[in-house]
Amino acid sequence: MATAPTKKTAAKPTTKAATKSAAAGRLGVPKTYKLYLGGKFPRSESGRSFAFADANGEFLANVSQASRKDARDSVQAARKAQGGWAKATAYNRGQVLYRIAEVLDGRRDQFVAELVATGSTARAAEAEVEAAIATWIFHAGFADKYSQVIGSTNPVAAPYFNFSLPEATGVVALVAPQQAGWSLRGIAAVVAPAIVSGNTVVLVASELNPLTAISFAEVLATSDVPGGVVNILTGFVEELAPGLAAHMDVNAIDLAGVEDTTLARDLEATGAENLKRVTRPRTFAPRHVGELNEIVRFTELKTVWHPIGV
Amino acid sequence: MATKPSSTSAAAQAAATQPAATKRPAPPKTTRGKAGPNRWDYAPALESTKILQLKDRYELFIDGAWVKPTSKQYFQTVSPSTLKPLAEVAQGSAKDVDKAVAAARRAFENDWSKRSGAERGRFLFRIARILQQRAREFAVLESLDGGKPIKESRDVDVPLAAAHFFYYAGWADKLEYAFPGQKVRPLGVAGQVIPWNFPLMMLAWKVAPALAAGNTVVLKPAETTPLTALLFCEVLEQAGLPAGVVNIVTGDGTTGAAVVGHPDVDKVAFTGSTAVGKQIARAVAGTDKKVTLELGGKAANIVFDDAPLDQAVEGIVNGIYFNQGHVCCAGSRLFVQESAYDAVISKLKRRMETLRIGDPLDKNTDVGAINSKAQLERITTLVNAGVEEGAEIWQPACDLPKKGYFFRPTIFTGVSQSHRIAQEEIFGPVLSVLTFRTPAEAIEKANNTPYGLSAGVWTDKGSRILSMVSKLKAGVVWANTFNRFDPASPFGGYQESGYGREGGLQGLAPYLHIEKA
Amino acid sequence: MALAESQSLRRNEPTDMTVGAVVDAAHSVRIDQVGVEERAASFTKRSIKTDAKLWGLDLAIRTMDLTTLEGSDTPGKVRALSAKAIHPDPTNPDIPSVAAICVYPNQVPVAKRALEGSGVHVASVATGFPSGQVPFSAKLDDVRAAVDAGADEIDMVIDRGAFLRGDFATVYEEVKRIREACGDAHLKVILETGELGSYDDVRTASWISMAAGADFIKTSTGKIGVAATMPVTLVMLDAIRDYWELTGIKIGMKPAGGIRTSKQALHYLVMLNETLGLEWMRPELWRFGASSLLNDVLMQLRTQATGAYSGPDYFTID
Structure with missing residues (x-):
């Protein structure tokens, strides 16, 4: 098992990383990064963590290393939340997604600092936070529209009223993109289109930047997203993804950030056991954000027939 | 397959089995008041195979x-x-x-x-x-x-x-x-x-x-x-x-x-x-x-006590006996509200007595031949399992052709969720009947399967239809109908x-x- | 299902059910229009050939109420029709007589005399046929006159005005009292289904009529545009079956109006067979109300016998 390289902590008062205090001479109060599971922030049941370093290789934080059991618990939390989330009105889901954007916007500086600490330039970090906010707003506004775009009434050749509408697939496992510059916006790019339709998700955070994922969980926790709708695991894809791919109560899996092609193939094959809807690994570019297909792939089309008579 | 090719075309052979026209029988002597001897058995009305020119x-x-x-x-x-x-x-x-x-x-x-x-x-x-x-x-x-x-x-x-x-x-x-x-x-x-x-x-x-x-x-x-x-x-x-x-x-x-x-x-x-x-x-x-x-599928067909019962019975029959039940979206699990159980079962059995099983080329045949020996064996195995597990089997009294792969339309009553015949896709003319008391119970049982292809709901109440429709895990929901298909209508499943x-x-x-x- | 040929029928009597209970019983089964129409259409897919066809055409004659209900009816016309009723095809003595002739009350004495000893019944329409828009006392008088003149069967019309305004009690009471006035004459109750709003209404009217003592229920007067259809008949057959299950009493069915061809008649018989069974396939429980159907059936029978298509000039127009 690969662990992230660590180095000894070196106080760098000029950085604004979350673990450090900006005030000179003040002893900071570093945050403990935990998992986000069922709306709560537990430590891994395994008690494990790994040290995570900044771009210069200096210690930033100990990150919870989620286990297969944590993944299982996350699926349970996601399943528990799914019915209620899917039942919420589309307008309501739209407002909840918009609230995420609002809270994110309010913590813009924190995220910029955190992204800078993990290797972004300040400019790129600002652009990324802005892009993430935009992605959430885009999907907030899509919540009560996508079904009008992909649903239909169908002119059948008999006296029946016939319509098709999309419904959430259910519980979706997501492997966050591992691309540089896509830690915060990458979460938005995979989570927003999955939850906008009423799915609940278990996100395996990017190994490149697990801290941002957990800080984003704080955004979720302080906006109006019901507990369990988004669950975030930090740890290692190769440890967590196989259990999620094999889990018979997971309906779909997005292999977005699975970079090892052999692992990706195995995960897809494993997912076949309950015919998971599998999305294969892909490289994200800004133009992909807002692809209708990112929503469609985690919906099921339901067609309804009813006779027309008196 | 071990059978040899025939020397004459199969079409000609099938055509030869058509009976010669029967001559008019003497009309009843009585002029009124009695039905006379029953000659109301539909004569075979075979579609001719002469139209086919099959190659060897x-x-x-x-x-x-x-x-x-x-x-x-x-x-x-x-x-x-x-x-x-x-x-x-x-x-x-x-x-x-x-x-x-x-x-x-x-x-x-x-x-x-x-x-x-x-x-x-x-x-x-x-x-x-x-x-x-x-x-x-x-x-x-x-x-x-x-x-x-x-x-x-x-x-x-x-x-x-x-x-x-x-x-x-x-x-x-x-x-x-x-x-x-x-x-x-x-x-x-x-x-x-x-x-x-x-x-x-x-x-x-x-x-x-x-x-x-x-x-x-x-x-x-x-x-x-x-x-x-x-x-x-x-x-x-x-x-x-x-x-x-x-x-x-x-x-x-x-x-x-x-x-x-x-x-x-x-x-x-x-x-x-x-x-x-x-x-x-x-x-x-x-x-x-x-x-x-x-x-595959194991569709639930849910009948409430306020349903149009006679049309529901047609839907049940069409749902499971259409194409001998060789239908992925067949309504193979019938859920009847307990308050309507007796009425539905008696109507269903009576209706099944009118089903005509026989030569697929007879225009009066309602249920044809099972597609293959292997499929007939699978159906037989699962039906035997149903009997062994204690479900009650019922079949109409109908004659089956002596030759060919045929299976009587079958219903099982007293089926519980755990029976194989309630879980596995039989892909044959076999209906498992279960009961429910409330809409919530119907949904819970109907959705209790890894499949999710189709479902049926029968009730006179519009708001209940829409509620059931939204809760059923199925790609196609037929409300007050079953097994309808149209090129303009998307078809496909949820889950497995x-x-x-x-x-x-x-x-x-x-x-x-x-x-x- | 075995044919119970000699089984005697228990006559229906007015029940003591409240009108509310009757309507509830009717409403306990709703009708889906599309479903019932599809089912009715499925009977027309049956292919009826050889023996069954001959037997069916024979039955069509034996269960026919040969009808003339015109303002221009005269004793001469009624006598001619009666002759036809007894021997529909004078060239073929094997052709059975029809079940009844159906006339206005004024023509009952003529018909009665013309049919004497033939076994062919005389049916009379009554109760202000076809609209039923006369005072109830006049309806009763109408019935009594017909019965007194010797009518074996009375074809009454329900008060559709009352039915459509939801006054089921009036409909129920009227049928009960007409039934009483019929005495030994059998009562057919015409629902005039073309004027009712839906199949659910047809079922309700069927139940009210049966519970009030009808011996037969009948679709139509034949005097409005929409007469008997397969689906409406199917709804009534289903109601008859449900009533039979509840009471053990078999009610007869009479589709009337619009059935003109042998093919149509056979479709109706297929539907009768596959809903109520052979038991109902006899004049005590099934009638076709028709006039032009007879010649088409005769023509078909001759075609079946000779193997050559016949033509209208070879059958009498009466």
């Missing part, structure tokens, strides 16, 4: 020509109602599939993808029309080869197949209307594997959208029912479809696996069992192939019933690359 042997249809299989091997296709061999059919090998895929690729690159949508549409319209012109021929052959009643092949399978081509013909030049704001392009070569329950209709469901979207096709018909797909090649010839755009490779499961696994196939479409669907999903893992799977949709605008998506414009 069929080759593979590759690149617009009939090609001998590299294996030099052939297998018999047998009529399940008479057990008579109908023709020899080529056993396609991986090499043959290779040829077919290469032909499809050439046709895609050099011809089909270069044609305008309007032109592709015209070919599809032609195919639809030729199917209508030759409808009788296709209906007779479908019933002969597969065992389904001529009433169904004539009124459902063949008209729907033609309608499907007609529907997608019109989409070919309107793809930009189907996906506004998005760019679409065809995928390339589609490898398609279809089942034996609706051979021609499934072919239409696969081929029509593939061609409309601009792909070319390699299709593998089912082993026990290849003949209508082979006759369809004549339609392609009459329509003047360019060589290689549609290739038909007959064979068994290994042939299908070769189609699915071929590296130059861009798109896999399969209809069949969930077990094979999972194999396919594993086989394509790690490739760039796009996949759609239409798999597969993914992707066939039919309607949404049925184009699996055959296209779609991205933001």
Whole structure:
């Protein structure tokens, strides 16, 4: 098992990383990064963590290393939340997604600092936070529209009223993109289109930047997203993804950030056991954000027939 | 299959079984008040097979020509109602599939993808029309080869197949209307594997959208029912479809696996069992192939006490005895509200007494032959399991033909969720009856399955229909009806019933690359 | 299902059910229009040939109420029709007589005399046929006059005005009292289904009529545009079956109006057979109300006998 390289902590008062205090001479109060599971922030049941370093290789934080059991618990939390989330009105889901954007916007500086600490330039970090906010707003506004775009009434050749509408697939496992510059916006790019339709998700955070994922969980926790709708695991894809791919109560899996092609193939094959809807690994570019297909792939089309008579 | 080829054509043999016209019997002497002796048994009304001109042997249809299989091997296709061999059919090998895929690729690159949508549409319209012109021929052959009643092949399978081509013909030049704001392009070569329950209709469901979207096709018909797909090649010839755009490779499961696994196939479409669907999903893992799977089901048909009961009984019968129950979306689990149980069961049994089981070519046959010996054995095994597990079996008193694969329409009452017959797809004329007390219980039990293809709801209350519809985990919900199909209406499953949709605008998506414009 | 040929029928009597209970019983099963129409259409897909066809055509004659209900009816016309009723095809003595002739009350004495000893019944329409828009006392008088003149069967019309305004009690009471006035004459109750709003209404009217003592329920007067249809008849057959299950009493069915061809008649018989069974396939429980149907059936029978298509000039127009 690969662990992230660590180095000894070196106080760098000029950085604004979350673990450090900006005030000179003040002893900071570093945050403990935990998992986000069922709306709560537990430590891994395994008690494990790994040290995570900044771009210069200096210690930033100990990150919870989620286990297969944590993944299982996350699926349970996601399943528990799914019915209620899917039942919420589309307008309501739209407002909840918009609230995420609002809270994110309010913590813009924190995220910029955190992204800078993990290797972004300040400019790129600002652009990324802005892009993430935009992605959430885009999907907030899509919540009560996508079904009008992909649903239909169908002119059948008999006296029946016939319509098709999309419904959430259910519980979706997501492997966050591992691309540089896509830690915060990458979460938005995979989570927003999955939850906008009423799915609940278990996100395996990017190994490149697990801290941002957990800080984003704080955004979720302080906006109006019901507990369990988004669950975030930090740890290692190769440890967590196989259990999620094999889990018979997971309906779909997005292999977005699975970079090892052999692992990706195995995960897809494993997912076949309950015919998971599998999305294969892909490289994200800004133009992909807002692809209708990112929503469609985690919906099921339901067609309804009813006779027309008196 | 061990049966020998017949020397005379099967069509002639089947025709010879038609009885000579009976002479008029003496009319009743009484002039009124008595019904007289019962002569109200419908005489056989056999559809003639003279219209068919079957070849003794069929080759593979590759690149617009009939090609001998590299294996030099052939297998018999047998009529399940008479057990008579109908023709020899080529056993396609991986090499043959290779040829077919290469032909499809050439046709895609050099011809089909270069044609305008309007032109592709015209070919599809032609195919639809030729199917209508030759409808009788296709209906007779479908019933002969597969065992389904001529009433169904004539009124459902063949008209729907033609309608499907007609529907997608019109989409070919309107793809930009189907996906506004998005760019679409065809995928390339589609490898398609279809089942034996609706051979021609499934072919239409696969081929029509593939061609409309601009792909070319390699299709593998089912082993026990290849003949209508082979006759369809004549339609392609009459329509003047360019060589290689549609290739038909007959064979068994290994042939299908070769189609699915071929590296130059861009798109896999399969209809069949969930077990094979999972194999396919594993086989394509790690490739760039796009996949759609239409798999098994164990549909719940839920009848509330305020339902239109007589129509519900029709829906129940149509739901499970249509096509001998060889229907992935068959309403095989009947959930009856306890307060309506007695009425529903008595109406259902009485209705079942009127079902006529027999020669698929008899126009009065309601339930035909089981498609194959293997399927008959599977049905028998599961029915025996139902009896052993303590469910109560009931079958109408009807005679079965002495020859051929037949099974009496069957209902099981006293079934509980844990019984095999309530869980496993039987794919035969066997209904499991369960009860419920409240809408919530009906939903909980109905959804208690890994499948999710279809469901039925019967109630007079509109708001309850919409509530049930939204809670049922199923890709198709029939409310106050069952087993309706239409080319304009998307069809496909949730969960282990597969993914992707066939039919309607949404049925184009699996055959296209779609991205933001 | 075995044919119970000699089984004698228990006559229906007015029940003591409240009108509310009757309507509830009717409403306990709702009708889906599309479903019932599809089912009715499915009977027309049956192919009836050889023996069954001959037997069915024979039965069509034996269960026919040969009808003339015109303002221009005269004793001469009624006598001619009566002759036809007894011997529909004078060239073929094997052709059975029809079940009844159906006339206005004024023509009952003529018909009665003309049919004497033939076994062919005389049915009379009554109760202000066809609209029923006369005072109830006049309806009763109408019935009594017909019965006194010797009518074996009375074809009454329900008060559709009352039915459509939801006054089921009036409909129920009227049928009960007409039934009483009929005495030994059998009562057919015409629902005039073409004027009712839906199949649910047809079922309700069927139940009210049966519970009030009808011996038969009948679709139509034949005097408005929409007469008997297969689906409406199916709804009534289903109601008859449900009533039979509840009470053990078999009610007869009479589709009337619009049935003109042998093919149509056979479709109706297929539907009768597959809903109520052979038991109902006899004149005590089934009638076709028709006039032009008879000649078409005769023509078909001759075609079956000779193997050559016949023509209208070879059958009498009466």
